[in-house]
Amino acid sequence: MVPIIKTEGLCHRYSVGTPFERAAIEDIDFEAKRGEFIGVIGHTGSGKSTFIQHLNGLLKPTAGRVYYEGRDIWESKAATRETRFKVGIVFQYPEYQLFEETVYKDIAFGPKNMKISDDEIDMRVREAAEFVGIDSELLERSPFDLSGGQKRRVAIAGVIAMGPSVLILDEPGAGLDPRGRESILENIKRYHEATDATVIMVTHSMEEIASAVDRIVVFNRGRIAMNGTPGEVFSRGEELEDMGLSVPEVTRIAKRLRELGLPVDTSVYTIEQLKSILLSLKGGGRGA
Ligand SMILES: Nc1ncnc2c1ncn2[C@@H]1O[C@H](COP(=O)(O)OP(=O)(O)OP(=O)(O)O)[C@@H](O)[C@H]1O
Ligand SMILES: [Mg+2]
Structure with missing residues (x-):
């Protein structure tokens, strides 16, 4: 079966043509199958965020290719646009991007750009809110009245409401207390089980990744250093420690x-x- 996402020889250089030019990721060959749950780990600055932003066309490769269901996402404007709807990214600290008057409107923002009926939007908003554990009575509140953890959930719901085939989360637990982190991870696992979505989660937490994912991709200095099941990756503890990661x-x-x-x-x-x-x-x- 064609992988849902694939990259070949993917490279990205920031600040091309300036004295600050440097490769943030190099030679990334990556594949994700439909329904897989993949964890991405790596030291700070290893290229994780740069990598994931290529998967829905937010960043354009300086070399190499990105395919969604076998089609080069840069082949045409239509292909890039379609990929942006199919591959949803929840950024690090996404709560800073909430801006509507109500939680409901914030979650509905993405679906509203999708040419679907109001009834369908309503259904998606309510379903997404439920997935992330946001009570329906909160939907008419201002997102700014919510706690940090709740805001994070609303931001995740906004991406889920678009019904992405691939859901990518960049450090969904960052900055939350351990309880909040665990509960968000439970929600993400439940979402993964209930849909056939592929989930790609960037995290610093080995414990978090070990309990959730089918496969771990380890980034080191802009390259993929390991790619395997949690058991395969964690059995290489010394190499991980050399990369500044723990088991x-x-x-x-x-x-x-x-x-x-x-x-x-x-x-x-x-x-x-x-x-x-x-x-x-x-x-x-x-x-x-
Ligand atoms: N917008 C940018 N302009 C220039 N350089 C950048 C930019 N974004 C990232 N970089 C550099 O690219 C490299 C990879 O950064 P990236 O943010 O992808 O790493 P990361 O693994 O996500 O790190 P973290 O764990 O801290 O989030 C780093 O050296 C970083 O300084
Ligand atoms: Mg990052």
Whole structure:
């Protein structure tokens, strides 16, 4: 099957032709399948945000190509425009982009540009609000009366309401307390399960990424350094640390146990996995 999103040899240089010219991303070959949940991690400045902004045509590659369902998104104006509707991006700190008088109008802003009926818009707004846990009684309030976490949810709902086939979120939990982060992540997981959307989430949190995604793409200095399942990626703990990234706490504990001589698989990353390994050892299964 044709990947829903694909990039080939993607490069982006900022400030071309000035003394500040530099490559932010280089030679990125990437594919996402329909329905996949992909996590993107990498040190600050490694090119994550630059990369994702290419996937819906907000940034134009300085070299290489981006395909949506097999079609080059820069092939024509119509192709670029269509991609912007199909691939929705929630930016870092999206709440700063809320500006309407009511929450309802803010969520409806995207769908209103889509030539769909008012009834359809209404349905989408309510459904999107529900996905992100915004009560219907909040819809007539001003977005500026809401808490930081609620504003973030409204901004995410605005993108979801456009019914994107690919939903991209750039650090959706940034700046929220751990509870707020976890609850937004739960909402995103629920959205992913309920739709056939592809979800691409940029995050700094290993714990967050480990529990949610099918695949992790690691950025380092503008290139993709690793691309694999959470187990495959976390088993390369030392390389990750060299890139300034940590592994989940559970993986670190597994690694330490192995150093102490226990036959523990160091690609584990959930408490459940570690628990079942430890229980099997206790059962006197395999010796060290
Ligand atoms: N608008 C811009 N003009 C010039 N350089 C930029 C611009 N945006 C990003 N850069 C540079 O490109 C590189 C990649 O930045 P990018 O924002 O894509 O990284 P990131 O992985 O998203 O980082 P963070 O984790 O801090 O969000 C960095 O060196 C950054 O300074
Ligand atoms: Mg960024």
